[in-house]
Amino acid sequence: MRWPRPALGILGGMGPLATADFYRRLIERTPAVTDQGHLPVLMWADPAVPDRTAALLGEGPSPVPALVEGARWLKQAGARYLAVPCNTAHAYVEQLSKAAGVEVLDMVKAALAAATETAPGAKRVGILATRGTRLAGLYERAGARLGLDVIQVPARVQREYVDAAIRAVKGGADLAAAEQWIASATETLKGQGAQVAIAACTEIPLVSGAAARVLPLVDSTDALVDAVVSRLWTPDELVPGNGTPGVSSSARTK
Incomplete structure (x- = not known):
């Protein structure tokens, strides 16, 4: 699918409430003035990803296979960058980025x-x-x-x-x-x-x-949101259909 701006993939579920909180904050902190001005977002929120701390402590299975599966799905769906709203998961970000072939923004x-x-x-x-x-x-x-x-x-x-x-x-x-x-x-x-x-x-x-x-x-969480907005967001008037000459403001809000 072609997006008017780079699509963000959220690799979440770690935990579910933290993922929902991240997406809510992304919407609130994006300086868009229309619906169309917000970032296109794809989300993979799998709470079954093995516990990251347990894995690092040698007390549970590695979360890498599940993380890579989600990252590859997001890339195939059109995500150009990934945000992982879980600090502990960043212990695996280098492996994840390399295996999936997509850039992960550094929380x-x-x-x-x-x-x-x-x-x-x-x-x-x-x-x-x-x-x-x-x-x-x-x-x-x-x-x-x-x-x-x-x-x-x-x-x-x-x-x-x-x-x-x-x-x-x-x-x-x-x-x-x-x-x-x-x-x-x-x-x-x-x-x-x-x-x-x-x-x-x-x-x-x-x-x-x-x-x-x-x-x-x-x-x-806010720091990662701000990194996403800084990297991906562009002003509404630069989004096709939001400020293109010949497109009326009334048409853009319908």
Whole structure:
């Protein structure tokens, strides 16, 4: 199919609520003034993708085959770029991109860049993430390339607060308690010298309101959305039928 602008493929389902949240934010943050001005989006949201953290911890099967299957489907359907709204899945992005032959926009790089913009001059960045993201060192490696010192919470805080909050969001449990746990974890990061924090799991932004009052907080979901818009979106008037000479505004809104 021919699209008026590059089509985005969303490789989601990790988890389902985080995927829906990503797409909602993409619509809200795209500066389109007509329906036709929004990005064409294809979505593969398979919640059966094996758990990424379990795989990285050696406690479950690899998610790569399922991720590659989804990515290939999206490419065949017309996606020119992929967004994967799951930080932990970025441990497999290089394999995924190579196997599927399609560019995957880098959520980790986008989140760290947003942190330097949110807190200019900050050198110590606190991370709220899954154990899998921690084990893979995704933010540590990317941060080192930017000259940033990446800080993780202690193992106890990870287990009792961060992991518990992520499970609560995925399971539809008490989100008020989850919000307090994330705020407590952010307090710990602040005590460790973090100058800005990143909600580096797509479930965490859903319960990060209180944490944002502790430290400047970067939402990795928003960072990926902004990277997508920056790469793919063009003004409405450049989209065929939205501003083409001879096409009336009344015709364009029908």
